[in-house]
Amino acid sequence: MKRAVPAVVLGSLLLSGCGADSIQELRGGPAGHGAHDAAGAPARPMPAQGTHSGSEHGSDQGPGEDSAQGPDRSAQGAGAGVPAPSPAPPVGTAAGVAFNPSDVMFLQMMVPHNAQGVRLVRLVRDRQVRPEVRELAEAIGVTQERESVSMSGLLDAWGRPATAEDDEHAAHGGMPGVSEEEVAALIAASPAEFERRFLDMLIAQQDDAAQMAKVEVVTGLHPEVTEMARLVDVSRTAQIARMLTLRGK
Amino acid sequence: MHLRHKVATGAAAAIGVGSVLALLPSIPAVAHGSMSNPPSRAYVCKTEGPETPKSAACKAAVAAGGTQAFYDWHEVSRLEAGGNHRQIIPDGQLCGAGRDKYRGLNLARADWPATSVSPGPLTVTYHATAPHANSNFEFYITKQSWSPTQPLRWSDLEHIRTFNNQNPTQFTNWTINLPQRSGRQLIFSIWQRVVGSTEAFYTCSDVNFGGSNPTPVPTPTPTPTRPTPTPTPTPTPTPTPTSQPGGTWRAGTAYAVGATVTYGGVTYQCLQAHTALAGWEPPNVPALWRRL
Numbered sequence: 001m002k003r004a005v006p007a008v009v010l011g012s013l014l015l016s017g018c019g020a021d022s023i024q025e026l027r028g029g030p031a032g033h034g035a036h037d038a039a040g041a042p043a044r045p046m047p048a049q050g051t052h053s054g055s056e057h058g059s060d061q062g063p064g065e066d067s068a069q070g071p072d073r074s075a076q077g078a079g080a081g082v083p084a085p086s087p088a089p090p091v092g093t094a095a096g097v098a099f100n101p102s103d104v105m106f107l108q109m110m111v112p113h114n115a116q117g118v119r120l121v122r123l124v125r126d127r128q129v130r131p132e133v134r135e136l137a138e139a140i141g142v143t144q145e146r147e148s149v150s151m152s153g154l155l156d157a158w159g160r161p162a163t164a165e166d167d168e169h170a171a172h173g174g175m176p177g178v179s180e181e182e183v184a185a186l187i188a189a190s191p192a193e194f195e196r197r198f199l200d201m202l203i204a205q206q207d208d209a210a211q212m213a214k215v216e217v218v219t220g221l222h223p224e225v226t227e228m229a230r231l232v233d234v235s236r237t238a239q240i241a242r243m244l245t246l247r248g249k
Numbered sequence: 250m251h252l253r254h255k256v257a258t259g260a261a262a263a264i265g266v267g268s269v270l271a272l273l274p275s276i277p278a279v280a281h282g283s284m285s286n287p288p289s290r291a292y293v294c295k296t297e298g299p300e301t302p303k304s305a306a307c308k309a310a311v312a313a314g315g316t317q318a319f320y321d322w323h324e325v326s327r328l329e330a331g332g333n334h335r336q337i338i339p340d341g342q343l344c345g346a347g348r349d350k351y352r353g354l355n356l357a358r359a360d361w362p363a364t365s366v367s368p369g370p371l372t373v374t375y376h377a378t379a380p381h382a383n384s385n386f387e388f389y390i391t392k393q394s395w396s397p398t399q400p401l402r403w404s405d406l407e408h409i410r411t412f413n414n415q416n417p418t419q420f421t422n423w424t425i426n427l428p429q430r431s432g433r434q435l436i437f438s439i440w441q442r443v444v445g446s447t448e449a450f451y452t453c454s455d456v457n458f459g460g461s462n463p464t465p466v467p468t469p470t471p472t473p474t475r476p477t478p479t480p481t482p483t484p485t486p487t488p489t490p491t492s493q494p495g496g497t498w499r500a501g502t503a504y505a506v507g508a509t510v511t512y513g514g515v516t517y518q519c520l521q522a523h524t525a526l527a528g529w530e531p532p533n534v535p536a537l538w539r540r541l
Binding site for chain 1 (some may be wrong): 314315316317318320321324328329331332348349350362385420421424425431441443447500521522523524526527528529533534535536537
């Protein structure tokens with residue numbers, strides 16, 4: 001299905017969790033979010049590998065050349081043309097409610113991210129940790145499983161797959177999540193170290209989720225999804241605070 | 250955290266049900282980048298190895314904040330920044346981008362591995378694992394009044410130079426002019442993406458001009474960085490209040506299975522023991538609360 005490519009407006013912000021580099025890449029489509037066919041889009045030159053010198057053309061600001069004024073301006077070297085965040089246009093409608101590429105991407109990233117979190121917290125089941133840590137881990141597990149049901153349900157209603165293809169992330173920032181190496185290190189940890197390592201890993205995991213959620217709140221269009229994102233941000237932030245307390249900071 | 254080898258998600262659990270280490274063939278994760286010369290704190294510790302820190306500072310950073318910061322050394326970023334760095338990153342948390350995942354980078358220590366530098370031109374290098382076109386790079390250095398045992402504040406930074414509309418490659422060099430300084434300083438950079446994203450990356454690179462820093466002037470601002478934990482038995486948290494049956498839901502309260510609360514005029518029953526948190530209000534978490 002052809003979709004009109006919206007005019008690229010600098011103020012139109014795109015979710016960067018998948019690191020998409022152009023509006024065309026977030027047009028979405030039946031194959032999932034961030035379809036990179038970019039049909040009709042101008043070709044974007046691939047950055048060359050290797051070393052090169054940064055350009056000194058384009059606007060360059062040295063000390064005393066900053067254009068904006070302000071009380072602390074001497075410390076600020078803000079560059080030009082930073083986009084103001086705003087939701088991208090819709091790419092579909094379901095049950096009369098429109099959704100945009102940010103909504104699709106957020107859900108497609110959160111479903112696997114939640115699954116990874118569930119597997120992390122399940123590692124606690126046969127390890128020695130304090131009751132408070134176990135209780136928090138179990139509660140995180142069941143709430144994230146339930147969240148994923150809602151998220152997958154929406155993607156299904158929208159005709160989008162539950163997760164994006166691996167290679168849709170590879171060219172960008174990659175999909176946030178735990179690596180085999182990190183999980184192995186956690187499993188291999190001594191009983192004395194396990195709980196602290198577990199908390200550190202889960203803090204990082206939830207921090208990543210909060211990041212994705214913060215962007216969706218600003219760039220998403222579908223009210224149910226932006227509200228889910230708001231709750232992800234709030235709940236993961238509260239969990240992190242609790243874990244830092246349990247860890248003794 | 251970024252995937253090097255993707256841990257099995259639900260769809261692929263058939264490969265090894267119940268095994269956390271059931272792995273899929275993976276796309277190697279790339280992320281974005283950090284300063285490689287002079288190396289950022291994240292770069293230094295990832296080079297030492299997240300599981301094998303060598304320097305006292307990297308050991309302390311791992312002890313304070315975990316290894317994840319160094320597995321994900323190239324993702325010290327704020328997705329939602331959009332130029333609003335000073336609004337979203339508190340004083341004392343600049344090096345860690347204001348994120349708890351990277352709190353180990355904020356440690357105010359005088360023994361971070363540092364690159365020797367002199368006033369005058371310095372060629373700096375940014376190692377971008379996933380270069381992004383059209384970005385702005387801002388470079389700052391700490392003022393002479395700053396001292397490494399002080400948490401880094403925005404007001405401690407002096408702007409050196411900004412390069413706009415850059416198209417970084419895997420290794421990109423710029424030449425910046427370092428002012429007169431003595432002792433240990435920090436070179437701070439902000440890589441702000443411009444097209445297609447509001448994401449910004451932050452780096453702290455410890456440098457040493459030789460000579461000494463001024464004696465730190467005590468500031469009235471409380472230290473926002475968390476102290477390095479000592480190896481003592483883990484603390485027991487203050488017992489959380491338990492609920493009254495049917496009382497109003499409140500964050501911080503420990504609820505047992507079967508406990509009842511009201512929220513928004515509706516009564517709920519607890520399905521899973523937990524301590525209530527913001528974001529887990531009864532209508533929001535059907536896995537924890539059943540509406541009666």
